[in-house]
Amino acid sequence: MSARWSTMTRTGRRLLAGTLATSSCLGLGLGLGLGLGLAVALAPAASVAAPPAGMPDPSQMSGIPRPDPQIPPGTITVRCLDGSFANPAIGVAVSLDVQLPDGSVETIEATSAAQGRATFSGLDAHYGRSVSARATIAGQALTSQRFVLTAQSGVALLLVASGGGAGQAGQAGQAGQAAQAGQPGGASSHGGQGAMPMPGKPFPLAGRPRGTLIVGALDLGRDDPDDPEAVPAGMGPIAGIEVRLRATVPGQVDPIELTATTDAEGRALFENLDTTLPEGAAIVVEALLETDDAGESDDAGESGETDSPPQPTRSQSFTLGDTAYAIVLTRGGGGGDGGGQAGAGQADAAAGQGGHGSAPPPVQRQPLPGPRVDSSLERGQVRVFLLDAQDRPVADHSVAVVSSQAGGASVVRRAQTDASGQAIVSDVPIDPDSFAQVRVAYDGAPYSSTMFQMPEAGGAVAALRVFGVTSDRDKVRSALQIDVDPRENDFAAVTFLYAVFVDGDEAFWVPGGMRMYGPVGTRSMHVMPEAEGQVFHDGEAPWVDIDRPLLPGEELRLSFAVGLEHDGSLEVDWSAPFPLVENASLVSVPEALSVTHGVAGAPEVNPHAGRDGGAVELYQLGHERFSPRICDGLAQLGQPCSYGLWSGSDMSIVVEDLPVRSRLWPTAAWVMLGVAVFGIGLGLLLRPGVSPREALLARREALLSELVTLDERLERDGDGPELRTARKRLLDALDSIYRQLEALGGK
Template identity: 35%
Template sequence: MTASRRPLRAAALAFLFVGTCLAGQASAQPAGGPPIDPRAMSGIPRADPQTEPGTITVRALLGSFSQPAVGVTVELELKSQDGSKTETRTAVAGQDGRANFTDLAAFHGGTAVARADLEGERQSSQPIALSPTQGYRVLLVKGAGSTGAAAGSPGATSSPTAPPSQPGPGEVPLPGVAFTNPGTPKGTLLVGTLDLRAGTPLERVKVRLVLTGPDGKAETREAISDARGTARFPGLDELAADVSLVAEADLPTGTERSQPFSLVGKDVGMAVVLAVIGPRTAGPQRRQMMGPRAVPTILPGSVRVTVVGPDDQPINGIPVTIVKQDSTGFSKRFEDATGEDGVARIADIPLTGEGLFHAEASYAGAPWKSSFFTLDERMGVAVEMRVYPVTTDLTRVRSAVQFGVESMENDLARVDHLFQVYVDGDSAYWPGKPYKLAAADGATGLVVRDRADQVLEHEAEAPFTTITGPLPPGELIDLSTAYLLEHDGTAEIHWAAPFPIVDGRAVVVDGLKLTKGAKKPPVKPPHENGESRVDLDVYDVGAMAQGQAYDLVVDGLVTRPRTYKWLGLGFGLFVAFACGLAFALRPRASLRERLLKRKAALLRKLEAAGPGEREPIVAALDQVYCQLDALDSRPRHADPGAAWQDKK
């Protein structure tokens, strides 16, 4: 089972929360593959923790990451916050196609737009918000905005009978370009509606498939995208060879359409992605918070903590504490408060001894905590924290759960308990005190999964974890754990929902079956190239109200052979019976032998005794002699002990 554990967890995570079923093309990718074609990322600024705050790095490409635009002049148009000051700066792209822009302090709070001429093609970025606490990267790629470039010549892409662009190994399809999709039934089209800015599916989107014949007459079919952002159009293998297909959908940024394509001659189904890749139409994005990092300009033994609100504005007067914890559990606290710039500067922290540090802040009656960091003798550390108002309204909290079950040794089942939470609105969820998240009844060996250890605290051997801080809004929070359950071939999972659950799944490996709790028959999860490394069955166990419990039963788990158990028990009983029988039948000394031993012992004691100690010994000897005389005066067979000895 060890070999199957990693595929089970990986497939389980992808199936529940990636949110697309485009069979390993639009969402699942080989390890190390690019998250999206660089042309689809062109012009979209990305906050990068590895980029120096207050700087912008522009990378110019001639179509792919292996084609840097070396020597190209990159322009950066700067505008101040009030628009009164503008400036255009230039830089030459280096060997990797990167051009760096620094010293932008005069334009902080304003915007910047990067531009470059790439072999006669003008590419521009979206406006980049300039901040003294955040660095940005942006790509400028030749061919961006022209999906036809990916599929071949314009003539080829406009022809419905031309072969659709097929992503190569490690690549992903371009939005709007249809591709063959192994694992999809012949004559079926999958249309994925995705938001590539956030990496999330677009649910309940009406997708239209326009079928146009050679006479120009068009037929429109419609389907609604599901929770994975996928709309299905089956039964297309009966279409005439000269029918052209175009998929379209009204997405948040406007109507997106695919290039014309055809399913003729395809032995498998096809798929196409309609995606949002432009700027968000909603309010301004919050900038990404950077984790604790060492900064050369901060003195050793010092920590600079920046506290901002939901609008990225600094908050004055927030109590801030740096806590040091050593391996013995001892902690020491260093306190300060933020100023008008939202920054607390805590200096003179001793660097003696080993230990981990974290920052704590108190806001809106809730405790906020940073991730752990260390201090050294070379430089100090900068910490950024975002705080929110808090709410106790459970209706703002949505969650999803998945139970992945597989057999282990010694009549144990491993449960990968994947649990993720999302808080709607602009307030963090905090009930006023830390609260526990229990594992399933009877769970042992509980461990916290990666990423969840930033939120959950766990004491050794405890069958529960504890949330000690508020759950921030607008982001997916991982609260996943894993634990063991004893079983006799059938495992029972009884778990009460701590939050309202909108989606519940159970995933079992081949050979296991969910016999209780499933809402529908099992399905196979999406997988790459139409095949899966491990056969999995995914069951829908439904939504669940807060406080209500899932009762699941998984059958078919591997148990230890019972034959050896019964053989061992029988052998143990036989040994116990033999020992008891031997004890009962052991030879026993006769009464005469016991009296003679008593007589000899009293005589030795009499010889060693003083004059004042002899009287009780003599009395005891007299009694022994009387008993011996009585035995000598009766027949030999009257002494049971003697009779026993005679038989021997």
């Protein structure tokens, strides 16, 4: 299955690439991370030793907000480090920038104290607002990711200067000069972006030696003004362009410049930079990605100047750390800011404004912690935090805690959220054989938490995020991979690896839910593990139910497998319920099989991706264009629709050359059985007939013979009770036969 999912990764990347055309900037970052980020990282790499086990690298966590249940709500702690945990930066001025509803920024100041930690408390009035932290450590200007402050818990942050420890004036000075040059110098080693690569920001690259830098050039395409829903044209890697690396060295007037050209996959490789460049050099990479026409179009859209020549796309400034790095430079993406790099990648403006004067980046939703114990609550209480799509508290809304017991009974307790989105639900049963779950109905859709057990002491706390809903299937993008594996007894296992992505800030939900059927002829169905949290399957039914909203901004899996009977040729007819991204869906079969209908072009061969380690063939899946059906109209009216009518993108494929069991022995067995049955019937038919009178006479002769034998025993052995009883039985039987003979007439 792992090999199969490695193939599915391509489908997921194509889904996300198609989603970039219409999704938010969050989708942009996710698509880049899974798309070009993987393409860059999958290049052949030299093996290097891993860092020592148990030695965390704080720079990998720099700038990433982490909800911490041990920190009181309304409190943010920012820990400042100079290179490592052993070097806390004490006495550093830390600024907290809070985005206010009117668009202005309120700055709150604090100073790092013991362990380099600055604490901001009493922030309850800022719940639901976008926040970021910044500080200058060892001459390096550091800024965290922007996040939303919620009432569910406090937040902990690290800001880590790259390089050496406290007092290393040389590196601090180098980083400071880099910052003065208009670059955030040694800002966090991966641009403070966490696990999600963003355009123009360097991120660590595992599996390659220190001093390696891979630059990927990606075209996000351009929207068609006449068809905003169309996938942007020109999407893909940009080959054959020159990438320039410019390193600024303290005390040296002229920067060091290196160049490389992108290959067919859009990659440019710089190696051995740790020996080529002086320690502490501030690095910026740039490339001229825009054509003259594209540059004029972008400039006209952003600055009103129509004659400006195209400008190079630049990365953030950074210094070499202890790992290899990769950077993604992008163009296109609908004509916004050149793929998101005008704000994040153009370091001149960022440094000039201190990193907070420009428009804030899009807020990324932080994962909500699962239910946990809250010792501040009374026994049997549950504290529920209810947040909306922007992580703002949802006030005056009903929440329920349902306690399900092993015997099937359930107990429901309800409460109403206050202005902070918080509700205290009391009298929840505490039973080792019962599980509790928070449930909320919001905008007509059901939302629920994971199930949890109530603690014996104290209470529990659970957070739940809810979304407004849309029933417009055009808001959902999907990609599909169909795997066909022959099995015994003329059956084939057909797996539908189905990924969906909901655009915008609304979840997808239709009144009454949606039922997704298997293909025609489904004999059995099994839900894949990654889809169990999204769909419900009732035993042997040939369908699954989407009984909960599909949440926006994340890739979801609705995968399942079915068993289909075949005679050496298998036809698979199915309709995907959501629009399929063009050229993003595949059909995978073992090399011994062939797909003769429903695919486009010749297959690609993956030599080791089969279940048995053999080769598989990958075909481009052909399908009909998605078109709304009658159920879409009913959903817009808020009415449920018949389960069988949620079709969308129809497809039909035919797979040939599947192995079939031998017909010789089954045929021979049926022939032999037929001969035996025929012989028995013929024998019964030809057997001489016996009349009732003849049967009675034969029975009389047999009884008379027994009677003679019995009389001889009486003469020889003498009279006895058993012999007399037997003789009486024979005489009674003979009397009955004679009576029947008289009734039939004659002797």
